[in-house]
Amino acid sequence: MPNLYETLLIVTPEADDEGVSAVIGDLRTTIESDGGTVLQARVWERRKLAYMVKGKTEGIYVIIHADGGTTLPAVLKDRMKLDESIIRSMVVRLSDQHEIDVRQEIAERDQAGDAAVIEEQRAAAERRHEAEAAAAAMSLDEIVAAEEAEAETADSDNGDLGDDGEAESSDSDNGDLGDDEGPTVETPPVDESADDVVGDSDESTADDEGKEG
Amino acid sequence: MRGGYGRGRRRRNKYLKDDVVYIDYKDVNLLQHFILDRGKIQPRRTNGNSAKVQRMLSRAIRRAREIALLPYTTG
16 A cells, blocks of 8 residues: 655755756655656755755755655655755655545646656757757867868968968857857766765665674 | 634634545645744634544645655744
């Protein structure tokens, strides 16, 4: 007999959208590996904390509704304690009456939100494509610039002004692309760090067990 | 007895309906009405809540405190 659990957690205010969705994705897999199903997982709001938590005065509240067995709250709490970007969390089983209301609300939200979610995913995919394209373009530009530089050194006496102008412009292009690329290139490292967290957490559980033993 | 809240007259609660079935701990704006300046839970004798409502209310407030939606103490 599954219960409906509501998980409210505070993600550190420094986390960006990707960081938050990484946290949600991680918890989603945790819930599913415990045999539960996620009904909804979304950012509730970014708000000021009533008191300081881990030195933070602000936090991103994330709310997750999930069906699961009686082991789910403990499993979730354990997982959330290991994630350092989660500064506070709470799992609550919803009472029977309220459960019905919440299920209804989620169903309504799903109908309204499906389109928005799909749109969002499309936008994210597009951004990724653009980033890849930009990366490809930059490497091309680099090659061109290198060739130009070689040409310049070869016949440095000829056509100083024109060549210089071109070389400069291509340089500045590279610079721009580099800047644009800055945030997008960070995408893989973020994922990696998430993986690292998983690795670290495993280690820390091992440590914990060691201490207990 | 004119208007005052001495013995014998029940206080009416202007924020909660009589048939309330659940008080959500995330509803900070509602809960705010039932905590005192120092962050304490308002006693039943001053807000006239039924025992059942007061129980739901205090549970919601305690949950809200846990997740930093409401203060444990202020001032």
